[in-house]
Amino acid sequence: MSSDFLLPILYSxxxxxxxxxxxxxxxxxxxxxxxxEILLRDKAPEFLASSPKGTVPILVTQFxxxxxxxDVMQWALRQSDPEHWLLMPAAGxxxxxxxxxxxxxxxxxxxxxxxxxxxxxVQERIHASNFLERLR
Ligand SMILES: N[C@@H](CCC(=O)N[C@@H](CS)C(=O)NCC(=O)O)C(=O)O
Numbered sequence: 001m002s003s004d005f006l007l008p009i010l011y012s013x014x015x016x017x018x019x020x021x022x023x024x025x026x027x028x029x030x031x032x033x034x035x036x037e038i039l040l041r042d043k044a045p046e047f048l049a050s051s052p053k054g055t056v057p058i059l060v061t062q063f064x065x066x067x068x069x070x071d072v073m074q075w076a077l078r079q080s081d082p083e084h085w086l087l088m089p090a091a092g093x094x095x096x097x098x099x100x101x102x103x104x105x106x107x108x109x110x111x112x113x114x115x116x117x118x119x120x121x122v123q124e125r126i127h128a129s130n131f132l133e134r135l136r
Contacts, residue, residue: 025073
């Protein structure tokens with residue numbers, strides 16, 4: 001049996017910002033994973049079997065499947081956080097919450113507007129822009 005067999009598996013997509021932050025936290029923590037690149041337009045069956053919601057990144061460990069990038073970061077950094085990322089001030093966590101919540105929701109409503117026929121994409125764009133304006 002290969003020694004790699006027990007490594008957690010990170011299903012990822014190179015250009016996905018959520019996968020990027022998961023990979024960055026894993027790298028900072030020094031935790032080794034097996035990286036499996038996913039094609040979003042042709043998702044591998046074993047990836048969907050692990051996580052039917054079908055978003056990347058996901059981390060599959062021996063014990064659990066972690067389906068949110070923020071949770072992958074926390075999982076890694078709680079084991080090893082040499083750069084003290086978890087010591088971020090509360091304001092940083094608030095920004096992440098806003099970005100992952102209302103901003104990401106508005107983005108999805110714009111990007112996948114056909115799935116949300118009852119929503120006005122122009123209004124959603126305004127929601128998203130309001131968040132971006134506050135970053136200035
Ligand atoms: N809340 C999720 C968001 C992940 C997400 O939306 N990933 C996108 C790629 S950037 C995705 O997998 N979309 C599914 C698709 O395009 O089919 C997380 O933080 O992990």
